[in-house]
Amino acid sequence: MMIEKSCWTKTTCAYCGVGCGIEAKVNSQGNLDIRGDKDHPANYGKLCSKGLALGETVGHQGRLLAPNIDGADTDWPTALNHVATQFSKTIKEFGPDSVAFYVSGQLLTEDYYVANKLMKGFIGSGNIDTNSRLCMSSTVVGHKRAFGSDTVPICYQDLESAEMVIITGSNLAWCHPVLFQRLKAAKEQRPKLFIVVIDPRQTDTCNIADLHLAIQPGADVALFNGLLTYLAEQKKINPEYISNYTQGFQASLKSAQNDALPHQQLLEKLKIPDKQLQCFYQKFAETEKVVTIYSQGINQSSQGSDKVNSILNCHLATGRIGKAGMGPFSVTGQPNAMGGREVGGLANTLAAHMEFDNPVDHAAISHFWKTDNLATSAGLKAIDLFDAIDEGKIKAIWIMATNPVVSLPNSNKIIKALKKCPLVIVSDCIKDTATTRLANVLLPAQGWSEKSGTVTNSERRISRQRRLLPTPGEGKADWWIVSEVAKRMGFSDAFNYLHEGEIFSEYAQMTTLGNEDGKRRALNLIGLTKLDAQGYAQLKPQQWPVTALQESIIHQRLFSDNLFFTDSKKAQFIAVNHQPLQSICNKNYPLLLNSGRIRDHWHTMTRTGLSSRLSAHISEPFIKINPLEAQKKQLKNGDLVQVTSLTGSALVRVSISTAIKNKQVFMPIHWNQTYAKQASVCALILAYTDRHSGQPEFKATPVNIDKWHFQSEALFLTRTELELAEFGYWAKQKVEKGYLYRIADKMPANQLKAKITLLIKNKAGKNLNYSNNDESDNPLYRYVNIQEKKVCYAYIIAPNLQQQTLDWMQYLLDITPDVTIERSIISGLMEGKLAQGKMICVCKQVATNAIKDAIQAQHSPTVENIGQCTKAGTGCGSCIPDIEQLIETYAVSFSTA
Numbered sequence: 001m002m003i004e005k006s007c008w009t010k011t012t013c014a015y016c017g018v019g020c021g022i023e024a025k026v027n028s029q030g031n032l033d034i035r036g037d038k039d040h041p042a043n044y045g046k047l048c049s050k051g052l053a054l055g056e057t058v059g060h061q062g063r064l065l066a067p068n069i070d071g072a073d074t075d076w077p078t079a080l081n082h083v084a085t086q087f088s089k090t091i092k093e094f095g096p097d098s099v100a101f102y103v104s105g106q107l108l109t110e111d112y113y114v115a116n117k118l119m120k121g122f123i124g125s126g127n128i129d130t131n132s133r134l135c136m137s138s139t140v141v142g143h144k145r146a147f148g149s150d151t152v153p154i155c156y157q158d159l160e161s162a163e164m165v166i167i168t169g170s171n172l173a174w175c176h177p178v179l180f181q182r183l184k185a186a187k188e189q190r191p192k193l194f195i196v197v198i199d200p201r202q203t204d205t206c207n208i209a210d211l212h213l214a215i216q217p218g219a220d221v222a223l224f225n226g227l228l229t230y231l232a233e234q235k236k237i238n239p240e241y242i243s244n245y246t247q248g249f250q251a252s253l254k255s256a257q258n259d260a261l262p263h264q265q266l267l268e269k270l271k272i273p274d275k276q277l278q279c280f281y282q283k284f285a286e287t288e289k290v291v292t293i294y295s296q297g298i299n300q301s302s303q304g305s306d307k308v309n310s311i312l313n314c315h316l317a318t319g320r321i322g323k324a325g326m327g328p329f330s331v332t333g334q335p336n337a338m339g340g341r342e343v344g345g346l347a348n349t350l351a352a353h354m355e356f357d358n359p360v361d362h363a364a365i366s367h368f369w370k371t372d373n374l375a376t377s378a379g380l381k382a383i384d385l386f387d388a389i390d391e392g393k394i395k396a397i398w399i400m401a402t403n404p405v406v407s408l409p410n411s412n413k414i415i416k417a418l419k420k421c422p423l424v425i426v427s428d429c430i431k432d433t434a435t436t437r438l439a440n441v442l443l444p445a446q447g448w449s450e451k452s453g454t455v456t457n458s459e460r461r462i463s464r465q466r467r468l469l470p471t472p473g474e475g476k477a478d479w480w481i482v483s484e485v486a487k488r489m490g491f492s493d494a495f496n497y498l499h500e501g502e503i504f505s506e507y508a509q510m511t512t513l514g515n516e517d518g519k520r521r522a523l524n525l526i527g528l529t530k531l532d533a534q535g536y537a538q539l540k541p542q543q544w545p546v547t548a549l550q551e552s553i554i555h556q557r558l559f560s561d562n563l564f565f566t567d568s569k570k571a572q573f574i575a576v577n578h579q580p581l582q583s584i585c586n587k588n589y590p591l592l593l594n595s596g597r598i599r600d601h602w603h604t605m606t607r608t609g610l611s612s613r614l615s616a617h618i619s620e621p622f623i624k625i626n627p628l629e630a631q632k633k634q635l636k637n638g639d640l641v642q643v644t645s646l647t648g649s650a651l652v653r654v655s656i657s658t659a660i661k662n663k664q665v666f667m668p669i670h671w672n673q674t675y676a677k678q679a680s681v682c683a684l685i686l687a688y689t690d691r692h693s694g695q696p697e698f699k700a701t702p703v704n705i706d707k708w709h710f711q712s713e714a715l716f717l718t719r720t721e722l723e724l725a726e727f728g729y730w731a732k733q734k735v736e737k738g739y740l741y742r743i744a745d746k747m748p749a750n751q752l753k754a755k756i757t758l759l760i761k762n763k764a765g766k767n768l769n770y771s772n773n774d775e776s777d778n779p780l781y782r783y784v785n786i787q788e789k790k791v792c793y794a795y796i797i798a799p800n801l802q803q804q805t806l807d808w809m810q811y812l813l814d815i816t817p818d819v820t821i822e823r824s825i826i827s828g829l830m831e832g833k834l835a836q837g838k839m840i841c842v843c844k845q846v847a848t849n850a851i852k853d854a855i856q857a858q859h860s861p862t863v864e865n866i867g868q869c870t871k872a873g874t875g876c877g878s879c880i881p882d883i884e885q886l887i888e889t890y891a892v893s894f895s896t897a
Contacts, residue, residue, distance in 0.1 A: 154326075155555045255576060508525035591629070768783065
């Protein structure tokens with residue numbers, strides 16, 4: 001055991017803000033084996049499907065391997081000199097605000113720190129913002145207004161000791177699966193734990209809920225203002241706490257009453273039954289230990305900051321903060337969104353939670369960095385920044401580890417702006433993204449498995465990310481790239497770092513400026529300021545504030561002393577009122593579009609899209625609609641629809657479900673130009689933002705849908721990527737050893753067959769064909785090409801393929817074809833591995849038919865005994881709702897057969 005353990009390297013997952021610890025090692029095939037770190041307090045060995053598949057996403061395919069200027073590869077000195085010269089020239093001619101950085105929660109804290117230091121400290125502009133603006137900046141505003149600091153007060157352990165957990169604006173089961181499983185386990189151990197889910201959609205998170213409040217989109221402020229009013233009426237507030245430790249209660253209560261009274265007016269805003277509302281309010285009033293989890297459904301709103309404060313107001317009014325099992329809990333979307341907040345990655349803050357409008361902070365940073373050019377005012381937030389590019393005010397933009405063409409609202413405008421910009425620099429590990437296609441300069445950065453540094457998770461816990469694999473090509477650490485440009489701009493003394501540990505040490509020291517006792521700012525790492533290189537290399541997870549090096553895991557919550565970081569040291573109630581959505585549905589755009597993540601994909605799929613395992617569960621972009629809307633539009637499951645808004649359009653499959661209300665629709669955020677022809681949800685999103693935080697409203701865009709009529713469809717399997725621009729619709733799925741393309745077009749099936757046949761470059765070997773009849777009203781073509789005992793190409797073409805079960809296609813490249821396989825392909829009657837059906841459990845690779853067989857073999861099938869038989873559902877647990885649905889469907893059919 002000791003020998004094996006020495007082979008494993010402890011590091012941190014690359015995905016959501018849970019910050020799971022993982023252990024990784026290189027196996028005999030040179031690939032990464034991944035398992036959960038049982039010692040890490042974020043997950044204690046548990047991982048979700050995405051984390052378990054990390055080893056499949058670290059290959060060299062598609063990597064940016066060398067610096068590139070205007071389409072030609074070059075060397076690092078040339079590229080770095082070019083960037084530094086062009087930045088310096090632009091600043092000299094147009095001033096420091098003519099340049100900008102747009103960075104990412106995928107960066108490590110050390111990368112973030114150096115980028116912020118260069119822009120704000122030495123270029124002298126506040127124009128550095130981050131894609132974390134899109135996911136949690138409203139929470140930053142809410143925290144700072146209420147607490148005087150951007151501080152998440154609770155720790156994950158509070159989920160286990162809470163008596164009531166409210167989940168609002170979050171499909172926790174899919175977006176933060178490990179936290180969801182911790183909460184689910186707590187519910188199983190303590191069935192009296194009361195869980196409320198507040199979400200217009202019915203999601204998998206609702207499966208553990210005692211109460212689901214499907215409120216109207218955007219009505220969160222009204223809901224929590226109603227709660228505050230109820231608490232005051234029922235005398236369930238904490239007058240002593242309010243009097244001694246807070247300010248502004250009466251003004252906030254008056255605002256809340258304007259929303260909540262008369263009661264019928266509140267119900268009209270919420271559109272939920274009064275019985276449900278009263279149950280929620282009564283349970284909150286009677287339960288002491290309440291945790292409120294909130295995420296993008298709260299933040300991604302034109303009223304996101306006020307939504308956050310409406311939640312905080314209710315916790316402050318009852319004194320439910322700073323104690324075990326209670327408090328407001330913002331769960332962040334990216335692995336290092338918190339780290340970026342700490343070191344000044346947002347345009348409106350300085351580093352180490354210091355502020356532009358504080359002269360003491362400004363002087364302290366100027367002295368610490370030894371600069372006389374520190375920015376004096378906030379820079380442009382993400383949407384305003386790209387507007388400034390479009391208007392010609394920003395002449396040079398450096399984009400790091402993010403893909404704004406896909407992730408920012410109104411994608412067409414972002415494309416137009418970047419095309420206008422004289423200098424677009426992109427640092428990325430992936431060569432071909434929607435954003436790199438618009439760059440003048442490409443700089444190859446390290447990927448997750450090659451990076452070394454730190455990240456901070458949603459409970460303020462700093463963890464080490466450690467290098468696992470060598471970097472392909474000429475890729476470099478982001479901090480190194482930025483530092484080398486800074487040196488060439490004349491700032492060598494300030495950026496002369498030898499390794500990332502030196503950067504972390506400088507950052508830790510910075511958190512103590514005027515804050516040695518931690519009473520001015522909660523973010524204090526004084527206990528880490530003495531780390532040497534070895535101490536940094538061996539650093540265990542640390543939860544800030546860190547007053548002394550934490551040799552063992554601790555769990556600490558903030559505000560237990562009832563002291564806050566405002567001038568008065570008292571928490572502030574913020575008076576907020578419900579406001580209608582900025583965008584209103586009308587006859588041209590009658591449906592309200594919500595957007596979000598799905599279970600097994602992440603952001604723009606540059607990583608998860610490389611995994612065949614993660615691509616197997618949901619393989620095409622879709623829009624989920626209510627059956628009533630489907631009936632009105634005469635749509636069936638699998639139809640293609642054109643989705644349109646004021647800013648753009650998308651072409652996606654229809655998924656009909658009662659989980660979404662009528663007049664509302666849902667689309668995932670992941671698909672983009674790399675994985676589908678026209679499926680970027682951000683092409684549809686209007687660029688409305690919160691006036692305080694600048695965070696865009698991704699959850700409420702008026703759209704329309706119309707059936708897109710096609711005459712033919714194809715599934716085309718190939719070992720190489722293809723260019724399919726000529727077809728009306730296509731979507732790409734990664735499968736083992738190749739790609740599966742889904743194609744649809746307005747041309748007849750025989751013409752589509754002719755077009756696809758031209759894409760097959762090498763037809764040597766055995767060619768198997770099946771055709772029912774070219775003249776048939778419903779022609780069907782099947783083809784497979786076998787070379788050297790391997791399937792190289794295969795396709796199925798027909799006028800419509802939606803009624804056929806074709807999951808077997810994705811397995812063809814990974815098997816050795818024999819007579820049985822060949823017979824299956826031509827006959828369409830699947831045998832052997834091809835008959836396993838749709839993948840359900842991604843973690844354990846268990847498909848539909850294995851689960852169906854296990855259900856049939858059980859007298860009273862349950863998720864638990866199905867798991868014992870097949871291992872399905874025994875990994876991260878995200879597939880359990882699918883297993884439950886199969887049990888519900890097939891247990892009945894088998895019992896009545």
